[in-house]
Amino acid sequence: MALNSINPTQTKAWSKLSAHYEAIKESQMKTWFKENPNRADEFTIEWEDFYVDFSKNRITSKTLMLFKELAKELKLEDAISKYFDGDIINQTEGRAVLHTALRAPSQAEVFFEGKNVIPEIQKVKLNIKTFSKAIIDGTKKGYTDKPFTDIVNIGIGGSDLGPAMVVDSLSFYGNHLKPHYVSNVDGDHVNEVLKSLDPETTLFVIVSKTFTTQETLSNATTIKKWFLKHGTQTDIAKHFVAVSTNISKVKAFGIETSNIFPMWDWVGGRFSLWSSVGLSISLAVGYDHFDSLLNGAHKMDLHFKQEKFETNIPVILAFLSIWYNNFFNAESEAVIPYTQYLNQFATYLQQAIMESNGKSIDRSGNKVNYQTGNLIWGEPGTNSQHAFFQLIHQGSKLIPADFIGFANSLHGNSDHHDKLISNFIAQTEALLNGKSKAEVLLEGTEVAIVPFKVFEGNKPTNTIFIKQLTPESLGKLIAMYEHKIFVQGVLWNVFSYDQFGVELGKQLANKILNEFDSDSSLSHDASTSNLLNYYKNSRL
Numbered sequence: 001m002a003l004n005s006i007n008p009t010q011t012k013a014w015s016k017l018s019a020h021y022e023a024i025k026e027s028q029m030k031t032w033f034k035e036n037p038n039r040a041d042e043f044t045i046e047w048e049d050f051y052v053d054f055s056k057n058r059i060t061s062k063t064l065m066l067f068k069e070l071a072k073e074l075k076l077e078d079a080i081s082k083y084f085d086g087d088i089i090n091q092t093e094g095r096a097v098l099h100t101a102l103r104a105p106s107q108a109e110v111f112f113e114g115k116n117v118i119p120e121i122q123k124v125k126l127n128i129k130t131f132s133k134a135i136i137d138g139t140k141k142g143y144t145d146k147p148f149t150d151i152v153n154i155g156i157g158g159s160d161l162g163p164a165m166v167v168d169s170l171s172f173y174g175n176h177l178k179p180h181y182v183s184n185v186d187g188d189h190v191n192e193v194l195k196s197l198d199p200e201t202t203l204f205v206i207v208s209k210t211f212t213t214q215e216t217l218s219n220a221t222t223i224k225k226w227f228l229k230h231g232t233q234t235d236i237a238k239h240f241v242a243v244s245t246n247i248s249k250v251k252a253f254g255i256e257t258s259n260i261f262p263m264w265d266w267v268g269g270r271f272s273l274w275s276s277v278g279l280s281i282s283l284a285v286g287y288d289h290f291d292s293l294l295n296g297a298h299k300m301d302l303h304f305k306q307e308k309f310e311t312n313i314p315v316i317l318a319f320l321s322i323w324y325n326n327f328f329n330a331e332s333e334a335v336i337p338y339t340q341y342l343n344q345f346a347t348y349l350q351q352a353i354m355e356s357n358g359k360s361i362d363r364s365g366n367k368v369n370y371q372t373g374n375l376i377w378g379e380p381g382t383n384s385q386h387a388f389f390q391l392i393h394q395g396s397k398l399i400p401a402d403f404i405g406f407a408n409s410l411h412g413n414s415d416h417h418d419k420l421i422s423n424f425i426a427q428t429e430a431l432l433n434g435k436s437k438a439e440v441l442l443e444g445t446e447v448a449i450v451p452f453k454v455f456e457g458n459k460p461t462n463t464i465f466i467k468q469l470t471p472e473s474l475g476k477l478i479a480m481y482e483h484k485i486f487v488q489g490v491l492w493n494v495f496s497y498d499q500f501g502v503e504l505g506k507q508l509a510n511k512i513l514n515e516f517d518s519d520s521s522l523s524h525d526a527s528t529s530n531l532l533n534y535y536k537n538s539r540l
């Protein structure tokens, strides 16, 4: 069954939230902290190895109560059941959205079109396990009988960002295989990667759900040609595997059936790292870690499905995001992990969040009259403190931020870790309290300089404190954001699981490509024609 279509701004709860916003918009969080000594405890959720403190937000218990009313009016509970039950909630593409089934335990039952999909998933997982083990332990070898040293994932978007981010995040758990990711159609990308590779000891994993993506097929073709300068056609079977739903296209590319890891239509690209799209994860960190990642995500699925909204982490985060986006008119959200391992996390989230909820047509096909989507950006702390934190602290924009930190480091160097975490905690304190004119004066600052040293404070943050970065906790963290995306899409009344917005540019690029070597030119606006001609005249 389809999701409901209700304009959120027409609900009673939305009107109440608007009135509530007017009443509290000038309130200072620090005053609330003084008035209520239990505020931090009241707005903290402790779950498994997660400690989520959302007390430094411009909310009261009434805000959450009204959001609960909103969720009720917009039938969030019903939507959650449909999501997990494999209903066709990706209505515009006629598909279910079942990435949660990929991490369900083997005894689970998830039905799609009357068939339990779990046995099929388990079969593919077993293939991933057997294959990765054989590559890692060296029983499967290259065409000159040498064990593999490098793996190259060739894919883009969801077929690249998820696995690349996870492998980078879990590099502490990595084995001897050196992972590489080739995504951009820019030939300089693939050539830089190839420079360091030995064809005799490199495994190539071509990942494309559709197997029609220009970037991936161009890179795969270039790599195949490079490989064939060394090995022969028959050696390809030992060095190239593919992950796709489009088996016939993979075969046409020259990959054997036994080297194809299938995936399914009901897994969206940006939510596919849990499927065989995650093959490079299993290769780089081993299947057991890959399985723990899935297990962590499954735990978050259960939390999201079963927990009441007041203490449901993804639900609360989604409420907060809508609160700032639609009532405070915040334009963006920052995600700041206090670990270098999560260096690629914001980039990964950009696709997951912006490709999902960057929509302006509601589920009835009408243009929305309210803001949807979030601009997502971020970099690890403490580096970002020395880059863009100035704007978060003293700029004219309101930027709610998620601070993600881990209580224990992986290398155990407590001196560094204490310094890191002192910054992690201090930044949210500074954003909350700011620094008043009186405080600046007290420091003996020259009067003319005082305004420049004042910090307004009252800047909202969530602190997501996790015991340690493990495959399991990473799985929980990613799934937390996936469900936050889902809740926001439901409440905003948009379809979160299609991505038609990426098509137009692709189509035009194909047309323009054909014009580069042709004398005739299609009709373009003057700017586009000039650019096209500039390129034609400039290229060597």
Ligand code: F6P
Residues within 6 Å of the ligand: 156, 157, 158, 159, 207, 208, 209, 210, 211, 212, 213, 216, 269, 270, 355, 499, 502
């Ligand atoms: O261009 C966007 C997109 O369709 C993403 O949604 C997807 O993850 C990516 O392209 C790659 O697609 P494929 O896996 O089919 O190559």
